[in-house]
Amino acid sequence: MRNVNPDNSRKQRILKTLIFAAIIIGILALADTKLRGFYLGVFLLFGINAIACLGVSITNSYANIFSLGFGGIMLMAAYTCxxxxxxxxxxxxxxxxxxxxxxxxxxFILALIVSGIVAVLSSIVLVLPAFRLRGHYFVLASMGINIVMTNLAINMRAYTHGPLGLRNIPFHTNVWWVYGLLALTVFFVTRFKRSKFGRALIAIGKDQTLAAALGIDVVKYKIYAFVIGSFIVGISGALWVHYTGSMHPNVFDLNFVFHIIAMLAVGGSGSVTGALLGAAIITAFTHLARPIQEGFALFSFDVPPLIGLIQVLLAVVVVLIMIFRPDGLIGSREITFNSVKCNFVMPKAREEEKG
Amino acid sequence: MGLYLAQQLVNGISYGSILGLLAVGYTMIYGILGLINFAHGEVFMIGAFICYLASAVRGMPWVIGAILALVTSTAVGFLLQRYVYRPTTEKKAPLLTVFIASFAASIGLRHIVMMFYTDKRRAFPIPGVFERMFLVGGIAIGLRDIVIFIVTIAIMSVLAYFIRYSKTGMGMRAVSYDKNTAELVGVNSRKVTIAAFIIGSALAGLSALVYGLSFGIVNPSMGITPGLTAFIAAVLGGIGNVTGAMIGGFIIGLGEVLFVALLPASLSPLRPLFVWALLFVILFIKPSGLFRPNVKFEEIWE
Structure with missing residues (x-):
């Protein structure tokens, strides 16, 4: 019988990690030199969205506190930065x-850190309702926080220039910033998920009463979830502004929030690779499919421009996924080297082991 | 000052009617399915749009446009129930699955309209009859304000009677209190749900007509703010309680108008803040609302 599990001796594991890291860095370097303009933009947006998804997934998927308030938090962090x-x-x-x-x-690095801290502080307004309300009531309250933050940003002209928005923001965001931070976030969230904190949070998300009965301090861990989630989300918001170079109060509105929710819904809740997959699919779809809504000629038919078709298709896809695969494409599983190897590369060996 | 206040109250009544009519739809659907129908604001928007298209673009008489608006919004509500809510709720999916689906449905419907008509403000056709104004003791009262008020009160009374005494109405209350037991005693929960969606959506269409008559504009994203505000009105009136939702709608409508009227003009852009602050106050102090809610309490409190 062959050994199915890859040999997990320490040396080999380090070697594998190094090779993997080298491949990733190689791809990034290639992307940095070859990609230009539109495609570079999509590549960067994928990274930024993925960071936001990972941050949101800590509260929304692991702790199962479904918050829509992250748009407001991103707005706060972005303005600070x-x-x-x-x-x-x-x-x-x-x-x-x-x-x-x-x-x-x-x-830039200092600005990022400060905006992350401001995001954490502003998430207090989310934490308070999270302890009192449940289900749809919390969703509604968090949505309200989103709208309130947008409204404040419109009205505090001294700091935000109101609805006219800000321009001339330096373009700090490049491949290395985005993907460096994404790598850090992925590393952190995977470790977090397996740590004592992560497991406690997942337990709270599954059944809060049971978790409390097992001696998990529900209040403490919920606060942790908001602190960590908001920090990550805030950083992605700051990166986003320094990618677009302009800022106005409506950038992180309910439409943006819907995109992030759609990413998590499509990819799979409670899974790091699921969040990455969802971010990749939705970002690619919304940007690369853009030409179809600008009108084209199909076999002598003139298809008129239909701005908004992308959103409609996205909504239909999300509804279908919610009906037929409510856990998303990969659910709460993770795609790892081992799972790929066992499922695709060596399925025979697994069967042998079973028999 | 007294005159000014009275005038503002008259102005607030039509906004209160809009919110009240919308809130009834929210409260019925929340009571029965236990979910916020996020697409309700879009049903409202489609109603207003159909009336605009029929009478301003196609040149039909206003009344026919209004009837078409009611029919279309009812149809949209029914289709939503059939193709979005029934498949997700009947699978015993977690609440958030249904919520995401309803969020997606709302975004989708809004963008379908935007796709063809772009997010531009258009003038809603107002028939000349409604432009007539009366001067009562120094207060200008439009004929439309009177008609809107009477129609709203009439519909509210009929609905309250329907919910209280008709078989379907009793079924609705039974299902919103406990679905399983209601089914055990022979209530067809599917039929009752469809009835709730149809009534709620028809009222959303009516509310859209009222909105068009009193504000005179339609655009594809007009449903967002009244939709969310109406849900807050439903919470204020005790979720699941139809009469409460109407009264909650009037309270919030009048409150919002008075907030703008009484405070200095520099604060009036903060109008949305007032509504959401009110929501937080309600949720923290009395989440069951002003009147007896028709759902179980564990759903609200932690």
């Missing part, structure tokens, strides 16, 4: 800020 990186002259001409904030210029 922008205040740190905008050129001083632009800030002077459009915003009325306190002097120290106006002259503030910080390196």
């Amino acid at each position: 922008v205040l740190f990186t905008l050129p001083v002259s632009y800030k002077e001409s459009t915003l009325t800020l306190p002097l120290w904030l106006e002259n503030l210029q910080a390196p």
Whole structure:
């Protein structure tokens, strides 16, 4: 009988990880040099969306607190980050800020960290309702927080320039920033999922009363879930602004929130690889399929431009997935080297072992 | 000041009717299926759009446009129930699955309309009869305000009677309290659900007509704000309680108008904040709402 499980000796494992990392870095370097314009944009957006998905999945999938408030949190983080990186002259001409904030210029990494912290602080407004309300009532409350944040951003003209929005934001986001942070996030979330915290959270998500009876401190772990999730989500929001270079209060509206929810729904809730898969599918679909909604000629028929067709198709796909595969494409399983090897490369060996 | 307030109250009544009529749909569907029908705002929008298309674009008489609007929104509600909510709820799927499906349905419906008509504001046709104004003791009251108020109150009374005494109405209340027991005593929960969706969607269509008459505009994203506000009204009135939803709608409608009227003008852009702050106050202090809700309490509280 052959040994099905790959040899997990320490040396081999390190070697495998190194080879894997080298391949990934190679692909990224290739992407950095070869991809330009539109395709580079899609590639970067995939990374940013994937980070957001991973952050959202901590509260929405693992702890099963279905929050739509992350749009508001991303907005908060994005505005914070922008205040740190905008050129001083632009800030002077459009915003009325306190002097120290106006002259503030910080390196991107510092701005990212601060915006993550601000995201965590602003998630307090989500944490409070999360302890009182359940089910749809919390969903509604979190959605309200989203709308309230947008409304505040529109009205606090001194800091946000209101609905006119901000421009001239430096383009800091590149392949290395996005994918470096994505790699860190993936590493962190996979470790987190298997740690004491992650397992406690999943237990709370499955049955809160049972988890409390087992001695899990529900309040503490829910707060942890919001802190970690909001930090990651906030960073992705900050990256997003420095990719687009402009900012206005409606960028993270319910439509954006729906996209992230769709990614998690399609990929599979409670799975890191599922979140990545969902982000990849939805990002690719919404951007690469864009030409079909701009009208084309099909066998002498002129198909008129139908702006919004993408959203309609996406909605139909999500409804169908919710009807036929409510757990998403891969559910809460993970795609790993071992699972691929056992299922596709060596299925025969597995059967032998079973028999 | 007294005159000004009275005028604002008159203005607030039609907004209250819009919210009240919408809130009834939310409250019935939440009571029976235990879910927020997120697409309700879009049913509302489609109703207004059909009336606009029929009478302003095709040139039909306004009344026919209004009837078409009611029929279409009812049909959309029925189709939603048949093809989105029934497949997801009958599989005993977790609540959030149904929620995501309803969120998707809302986005999808909105963008279907946007696809063909773009997200542009259009003038809603208002028949000349409704433009007539009366001056009562210094307060201008439009004929449409009176008609809207009377129609809303009439419909509300009929509905309250229907829910209380008719067989379907009793079935609805039974199913929203306990679906399994209701089925055991012979209530056809499927029929009752369809009835709730049909009544709710027809009222959303009516509410859309009221919206068009009092604001005079339609656009594909018009359903978002009244939709969410109406749900808050349903929560305020005690979810599942039809009369409560109507009264909640009037309270929030009048409250919102008074918020804008009484506070300094610099605060009026914060109008959405008022509504959501109210929601938080309700949810923290009295989540069961002002009137007796017709659902079990464990669903609300932690």
